[in-house]
Amino acid sequence: MTSATATAPGRVNLIGEHTDYNGGLCLPVAVPLSTTVTVGGREDDHVNIISDAAGTWTGTHADVASGQVPGWARYVAGVLHELTRAGHRLPGLDLSITSSLPLGGGLSSSAALECAVALAVTQLVATDDQDGADGSDWLDEARRRQIAELCRRAETQYVGAPTGGMDQLASMLAREEHALLIDFAEPANPRTRPVPLPLGEAGLELLVTDTGVRHALADGDGGYAQRRDECTRAAADPDSTDPVLRARSRHVHSENDRVRAAVAAIEARDWIRLGALLTASHHSLRDDFEVSCAELDAAVDAALAAGALGARLTGGGFGGCTVALTHEDRVDAVRDGIDAAYARAGYPPPVHHRVRPAAGARID
Ligand code: ADP
Ligand code: MG
Numbered sequence: 001m002t003s004a005t006a007t008a009p010g011r012v013n014l015i016g017e018h019t020d021y022n023g024g025l026c027l028p029v030a031v032p033l034s035t036t037v038t039v040g041g042r043e044d045d046h047v048n049i050i051s052d053a054a055g056t057w058t059g060t061h062a063d064v065a066s067g068q069v070p071g072w073a074r075y076v077a078g079v080l081h082e083l084t085r086a087g088h089r090l091p092g093l094d095l096s097i098t099s100s101l102p103l104g105g106g107l108s109s110s111a112a113l114e115c116a117v118a119l120a121v122t123q124l125v126a127t128d129d130q131d132g133a134d135g136s137d138w139l140d141e142a143r144r145r146q147i148a149e150l151c152r153r154a155e156t157q158y159v160g161a162p163t164g165g166m167d168q169l170a171s172m173l174a175r176e177e178h179a180l181l182i183d184f185a186e187p188a189n190p191r192t193r194p195v196p197l198p199l200g201e202a203g204l205e206l207l208v209t210d211t212g213v214r215h216a217l218a219d220g221d222g223g224y225a226q227r228r229d230e231c232t233r234a235a236a237d238p239d240s241t242d243p244v245l246r247a248r249s250r251h252v253h254s255e256n257d258r259v260r261a262a263v264a265a266i267e268a269r270d271w272i273r274l275g276a277l278l279t280a281s282h283h284s285l286r287d288d289f290e291v292s293c294a295e296l297d298a299a300v301d302a303a304l305a306a307g308a309l310g311a312r313l314t315g316g317g318f319g320g321c322t323v324a325l326t327h328e329d330r331v332d333a334v335r336d337g338i339d340a341a342y343a344r345a346g347y348p349p350p351v352h353h354r355v356r357p358a359a360g361a362r363i364d
Contacts, residue, residue, distance in 0.1 A: 003040040006119035008361035010034065010107035011170035012208050012323050013314045014197075015281050016259040018289055020164030020184050022231050022252045025259040027181055028166055029197065029357035030174030031208065035099040035112040036364070037120040042092030049076050051097040061090065067158070072103075075110055078158030079117045082150045088125050095120075102351070105210045106320025110159075111167030114151035115361045122147065123363050139363060141173070147361075148172040162228055165190060174360035181263055195263055199356050202271060205328050206355040207303070209338055211295040212348050213319030223291065223318045251288035255281060275309025275325045282312035282322075291317025295347055299324075299338050306330070306337030323355075 009030040016026030042048075047064060049057045057073035065084070069077040076095060084090055095117065101109040119139075126138055148168040155161050155168070166182055169192060174180055178194040185191070199205060227248065234240060234249040258277045265273040282300050286292040296313040303311040303324035311324035326334050335352050342350055 003038060004120045004123035005036060005038040005364040006116045006123060006361060007034050007036045007364055008112045008115035008119065008171045009174065009358050010101045010109055010112045011167055011174065012107060012206065012321065012355060013166065013170075014179055014206075014323065015262045015278055015312070016182075016255060017281065017285055017312075017314065017317070018227060018231070018291070019252055019255050019259070020166040020182070021162070021187075021228055022235070023184050023187060024252060024256040025181065025183055026166050027179045027195070027259055027262060028170035028174070029179045029206070029355070030170055030360055031101075031107055031353065031355045032358040033100045033107060033353065034358075035097060035101060035109065035116045037113075037116040038096045039117075039120045039124050040094045041124060042094060044092045046092045047077075047080065047095070048093070049073055049095045049097065051099070053097070053099050053103055061092070074159045075113050075155065076117050078154030079114050079151060080121065081158050082154045083118065083121055086150060088122070090121065090125065093121065093124075102210055104214050104320075106315030107208070107210075107353075108167040108171065108315075110155060110161070110163075111151060111171045114154055115147060115168060115171040118147045118151050118154075119361055119363060144172040144360070145169070162225055170360075172361050174358065176359045177357050179266070179357060181259070195266055197266055197357050202269065203328050204271060204309075205326055205331050207308070207324045207326050207331055207334055208314070208353040208355050209299045209303075209322045209324070209335075210351040210353070211293075211299060211319055211321065212350055213293060213295050224316050227289065227291065247288040247290075251284045254284055254288075258284075271309055271325065275311075278310030278312045278323070278325055279304065285313055285317060289317075293318060294345075295319065295342075295350075296322055298341050298345055298347070299350065302338045302341035303334050306334045308334050 011028040013028045045061045054072045064077045151168040152165045179197045181193045183191040234245040299322040300311040307330045308324040308326045314323045
């Protein structure tokens with residue numbers, strides 16, 4: 001095979017925020033927005049990357065190995081580096097990337113990019129190495145987990161963004177009409193369970209609203225790394241009387257309880273309860289974990305006022321997106337309500353995505 005193409009989705013986390021790196025639970029769903037990577041092999045050792053969203057980067061495998069890769073291309077180089085470390089012998093590569101995901105918008109464009117690169121490149125070299133293999137069977141669940149873990153390492157170690165692993169597992173293991181319950185009690189080997197989430201049958205949708213406020217996790221710009229550090233200190237000193245550490249730890253514990261309750265509500269088809277849990281999660285993230293901002297609060301409050309069953313910030317916070325659970329015949333009203341609140345506050349208009357749980361990464 002001289003070229004391979006793979007597509008990996010972004011995700012929205014339904015509930016369970018800032019729990020992944022605390023050995024806790026989260027419940028993401030894949031969104032119907034994704035990144036597609038086509039890769040072709042080259043005779044030389046050059047690596048050329050073209051992204052419709054970000055531009056081009058040209059270098060060599062030697063640049064990748066020595067870390068001499070700037071900016072967005074590091075997400076791709078990190079995956080190539082980890083594939084090499086895992087024993088793959090990579091030829092020179094031409095990679096072409098297209099994406100319908102917002103970059104840095106909290107829907108995990110970074111994991112979608114990593115997973116699509118890893119899958120496309122693995123497919124390219126697997127079919128080269130395995131004479132006659134049709135390339136369709138090797139992608140079993142165990143392999144999907146390996147790829148997710150490889151991509152997590154690329155992002156934490158090569159890019160240097162301290163993320164917990166939820167995004168890559170969601171992109172690789174998600175199923176249509178399911179959420180993915182992830183338990184990070186053993187961080188090196190997270191347990192996962194698909195939870196049927198038949199929103200269509202229930203006449204429900206998720207409305208994801210991108211506030212347009214941007215963060216960059218890899219910048220180490222403070223908030224996220226500081227919260228991780230506070231959680232480490234709170235875990236090391238459970239009897240601390242520091243009110244900030246106590247509030248951080250209260251969020252993590254109550255959020256894990258809410259994830260368990262959310263799974264029970266989904267299994268009981270109790271959508272009102274599920275909505276209430278989403279809203280409670282937002283209040284905990286706002287008040288105890290302090291990762292909300294005025295734009296996120298405005299979207300959540302307006303969604304609830306317009307009849308959403310529940311709403312919360314989703315992703316790391318400090319901007320990015322909210323998710324609202326809404327009856328399908330209220331989605332337009334919820335969207336209009338958020339838009340009106342933004343107009344009143346003088347914020348730029350937000351961007352909305354209607355979501356039902358989508359499938360995980362695939363080879364095209
Ligand atoms: P999120 O994952 O929520 O979108 P991150 O800050 O984790 O936010 O990752 C966003 C970064 O990932 C971008 O700034 C860019 O460096 C990189 N990235 C993601 N998708 C692409 C893409 N299609 N092309 C180039 N770079 C991308
Ligand atoms: Mg990301």
